[in-house]
Amino acid sequence: MSPSTGAALRLLAATVDAKAVAEIGTGTGVSGIHLLHGMRPDGVLTTVDPEPEHQQFARQAFRACGFASNRARFIPGRALDVLPRLADAGYDLVFCDGDRLEFLDYLAESLRLLRPGGLVVFEGVFANGRTVDSGPQPTEVTRIRELLRAVRESQELVPSLLPVGDGLLCAVKR
Ligand SMILES: C[S@@+](CC[C@H](N)C(=O)[O-])C[C@H]1O[C@@H](n2cnc3c(N)ncnc32)[C@H](O)[C@@H]1O
Numbered sequence: 475m476s477p478s479t480g481a482a483l484r485l486l487a488a489t490v491d492a493k494a495v496a497e498i499g500t501g502t503g504v505s506g507i508h509l510l511h512g513m514r515p516d517g518v519l520t521t522v523d524p525e526p527e528h529q530q531f532a533r534q535a536f537r538a539c540g541f542a543s544n545r546a547r548f549i550p551g552r553a554l555d556v557l558p559r560l561a562d563a564g565y566d567l568v569f570c571d572g573d574r575l576e577f578l579d580y581l582a583e584s585l586r587l588l589r590p591g592g593l594v595v596f597e598g599v600f601a602n603g604r605t606v607d608s609g610p611q612p613t614e615v616t617r618i619r620e621l622l623r624a625v626r627e628s629q630e631l632v633p634s635l636l637p638v639g640d641g642l643l644c645a646v647k648r
Pocket residue numbers: 475498499500501502503504505506522523524525528551552553554571572573576
């Protein structure tokens with residue numbers, strides 16, 4: 475994740491005064507650290523990843539950055555298995571950085587999870603320039619194009635595609 479993407483995540487979390495953030499794709503915790511910095515001091519990051527060793531690494535990284543252990547809730551598992559168990563309208567921000575083939579499903583789940591005025595954010599929607607390349611592209615890229623179209627056409631969302639890093643698609647739920 476680029477430093478500019480990290481800074482944007484901090485800004486977005488602070489803009490919605492985030493107390494509850496859901497993250498799809500814990501990874502090594504880089505995005506989580508930025509989100510935690512932008513959230514309220516009592517805010518809790520719920521982060522989902524099927525790889526236990528990724529979550530273990532992120533847990534250590536959060537601790538090394540000085541975040542109390544109760545600032546993060548680690549849920550092991552695939553997003554589409556875990557997200558249906560999370561509370562309706564219980565989140566101020568949903569950050570999607572998991573499996574790009576599932577981005578459209580994450581959008582549907584996010585609309586349910588977000589409170590009105592909450593933000594959904596997708597990382598990497600430029601796909602290293604392939605999203606706007608007219609040549610043949612893998613399914614991952616066609617799925618991202620479908621996501622961009624769905625967000626643009628949604629009556630429930632006010633979107634903006636920020637040209638930071640590999641493209642950060644943001645949308646506010648009305
Ligand atoms: C690009 S990395 C995330 C990087 C992380 N946000 C960071 O900044 O450190 C993608 C992560 O998504 C996880 N992942 C893959 N499929 C997933 C799924 N179906 N649900 C949730 N996470 C998934 C991978 O294990 C990987 O850790």
